[in-house]
Amino acid sequence: MDSLSALAAILRNSMLSHMSIHQLISFIELSSNLKHSIELYQPLKETSDDTSSPLVLPESIALFLSRATKIPLELIGECWYALRDIVWTTGPDRQCQDCAAEAFRVHGWDLGIMSLALYPPSKYYTNSDCPKTAMLKRAEPRQIIIHTLDQGTLPAWAVHLSCEKCHRHYHYNYVVHSSAQHRTYYPGVPDYLQVAEHQFVDIRLVKLWTNQHLLGSCSATNCARIYMLSLASVSREAFDKIVWPFKPQLSTENVWDAFVLLVLLQDYDEHTRNERIMHIGQPEINHICDGCMRVYEVKHSDGKISHEKCQPIVSNGITLGHACCGVFWCTQPLQNNHDRFCAEHRGLHNTCAITGCDHPIRHNDAKTCDNCDHQQMEQLHYAKATSAFALSERLLCYRVAYPDDALGTEAPDVTTADLPDASVSLGPVAVEENIEWYTVKDGQVSYWFEKNPGSVRVLEEGDEGLGDIALASSEPCNVKSDAGNRKFCAQFGRRRTHNEQTAVRTCGVIVGQVTLNGAEAVSNVLDFIKTIFSVQGAHKPEHFIYDTACDAKQQVDAQGDEWWADVKMCVDVWHFKKKHKTKHDYCQRYCNPADFPELLNADGTGWWFNMSVAEQINVWLGSYHAICREMLSTKYNFFLDEMIHLHNIFTVQSLQLRALNPRPACTCLRS
Template sequence: MKWPESMVLRCWDSLKHVIWSTPNVVPSEGEIERFNECALPLGISRTLKEPMTYKAMLFTLHDGSLPIYTTSLYCRGKSPALIAFDCSSNSTNWACIYNTRLAHPQQYIINNPTVFSDVTWQSSRSSRSANWQSSFDLQADNVLNGFFLYSLLLDKADHCWQLILGHDMDSQLKRLTEALMERNRATEGIGQESYAHACNVCCHIFKNEDAKMVKLHAAVCDGIQIGHPCCAVHDCKSLLISHTTCHCKEHQTLDSLCTITGCDAACETGFHTCTIPQHHKAEQVYYEKGTAMFQLRARLKRAGITAPADSVGASEIEDVPPDSVAANAADCEDKSSSNSSHVKGSFSHNVTHTQLLFMRPCGIILSQATLFGSEAISAVLQAARATFPTPESTPEYLFYDTNCKLIAHQCYNLDTHFLHTGQPVDVFHFKNKHKESDIHCQLFCNPAAFPELMQEGRWRFNTSICEQTNVWIGGYRAILQNMEVTRFNFYMDEMIKRRNRFVIMELKAKGRNPWMVPFDVLFPPGSDAHMDM
């Protein structure tokens, strides 16, 4: 129509709501041809082209795993549509379940041999596998890639956005990484969809003795020792070069040095240690410790028992002094004690120390943060400030098991961010872990010093909610173990989002009246957090 771009934009602003609300209309072949005739000279045609056909596997529920040909068409202006499936359990287990019970055609016959005892059935999967380049078995990587892809599609759909992935990557791992990282960045701090949650379990509004309205919105903080691989240098937060390396790019030069602590000599070829025999021995012991035979021999040696002459490796068990024999039965399951005279070193990458959770007492998880080297107070404060970045977003009470140290750290650094937040220790830890003689702790962190936390002789808030939630997170330990950092964080955030939705559903069913605090109340216009969003 040869309109100027400004005119097109004005028309679109006026008509877009009508266009998007119109029921889908399928254009005729003639209309598509006419559009392309007009659009091609202007460079705005969206013709699908460059067809690529290749062999693939289709894993179905009804017909099992099937060999198929799939054709993809490339469009310079839009991303292809992709479909995957959901998974929230161990990927290896899901693949095993599918391969053993669902991958065969007519799997109901295999799963019910008694009922179909008179049916003659033979699988042709093995013969077909030999003539196809792909395995008919579902792989664990397929399950995880499907989970991440499906979760990304759901997240984009929730925000009415498109998922755009690169098509020139050599693996799904690389293809998904940038989209996963983008979602991780958006979820950090205040990014969980249930962040602004409040209900009459975690937020109490009442009149005090002076007839003034008081709001008590609490949060609880605690950590769980579950993590992902990281650089072998203590507290280093840089990404590993690859999932199989020990160091990040910054500390890559350490790969060529002896890994024994305090030794700067170069590694001998084929080893992670230098030529010093004691260092070689330490490396040998490190790799042997992973074997069951080594562990059993060590127990036998500590017990002071002589191995039979024909015992495998019996000659390697040295004589043990009589005084090392266990004194009583309670020592039977004791772990081997470390010898301070032995050399120490790091022969693999580290694992992050703690995942820190910030929660509401009702069970809603606000955020998670990774603590690399230790649960340092400075790192906890940094994570707390990221979760509650404005004065309006800070809770009236923040429960943490070592709040006494956290308060002291804030006072020393003149940090007034949580000046109007009470910081008691949760009831369980205060009763069992804190000394009565510590006046500072009793004054600022004893829950009993805050009478408004009591209602009719009972605590208003469940301050052990994090301890209870850690049991749930621990169930994912086998799945998260050794998972690459980007996928680790995405998986954690996705599980938290889904759990939060379930908790809200449960709260509604119990009449707990959940609601969302308006965004501009937590983050007033002009605040740094508001600008970041």
């Protein structure tokens, strides 16, 4: 803004020469924020030229400017005529909008004039097939609310423009045809994202939520609550006073939709994002740096010295898991969170939940057939959910992860303070967390369970008050009892995928992640590593470090897979010392990390590479357990893929600050 030019224009008008500099600047700033609204109410010929400012102001805007600047209403027209060209070349910006927000609230809200009014990015036709070339004038304003980062939740207007010839509607974020079933978003990322019919979110706020997900493992529910408690400064009473139809409310779904929309707009061609990342890994698949790649000297028997490259990959699994079809190995997604089976196996909902029984259920609200023993098993399952035993079991599940709802209003059993009395029914456990079975002896049905070894957290020594519950039986469920009683398994809840398998460079960059449905079988892990390092641009690791590398190497040797011929395998240091027996001849002979000098420091006293990096990454991934546990597969994979992508960006920036020279590998490297 050229204040001297504005002052000169005022001084040339004797009626306005008594205006103060403050009034002058306020008039220009406020009216520049209303240019779209001023332009919309002009005759078409007045606005055919973008550089030509309108001659007159709408009455409501003139009244607002008079109130806000304390310029007499009768002088507003003269002031506009003197300053309109300066206003028209002064673009509204966020800083001006922030400063003017209070003026709009006090002087404009009751007139329906808001500090924010969202218009399409262009007021002209963008459809080359449409015969019209003039400016779009058919406008439909909508009352909305906008959740902003620094002004709280504000009432605002969203105006979409329409063409009666080609039947296209131009909204702030997208354009849509009257008969179309999809929206076409404009290129780039706008300042505000539409997350519901009448709700928009400041892009800066969405980025804040994304960083809360990444760095604080904060769920969408808690992001919404933090915003409403800390930043949504405008009260409900202010909205009621102007009779605004929408209240300052932010839901969990709004946060999730904003997150997904931002990610897709930033990477707009990723409609097959989940499948692509599953098959080719993260964008950092070709990453190298001085923290994960070592070039070392090798002395040969003939006295010659060569230089070799060593860049290991470390893999490990962690059980997060999403609900999946109850048919083992079936990878078809569930239709909703209430289903136990996918669409293909949906008929099994009407079959008895006891494994091996194919009789129909006795009625729609039951999960067992007419067999009396099976009915008792179902009763025990439901009774379990009302016991103090179940409350402690659920508490155990939540001890490792941040709760999805920190206030406990959506999940009252998350914290001990919110745990109800044992007499209160909590309903059946939604997901099967443990290995459970039932025994029948002399007509008596008993319930047993043991901790699932793939759980996110296993019971450790010293856990007070939980041992008797978690270790109620150590007898495996697939063995017949010495007493001769029969054992039955059942599936009353939803089955969960087994684990997430990660592939990590020793610097902390995650190059791949996959969900293993049934088990962390060595063959699945080998296929995963082979898949992500077989794509274009990827470079095979010289070393594969895995906690059961001895089993992996034996399997590869037995199969004779040539892909693995030049990849060395060893167990990471911690697992080798703590979990692998010294009497295991094959492991000690072929998978001892100390047998590979390139993994050791030059003086042989320590390790050049961080072989526990995958375990450390899993600690971070494990913090998303409560957030992800109720997601269906598509959303689950999308969220984890994006968190890993952002984690890699953060890690690479850290590597740059540490002068470790992160970079993409050149094509000349071994592949």
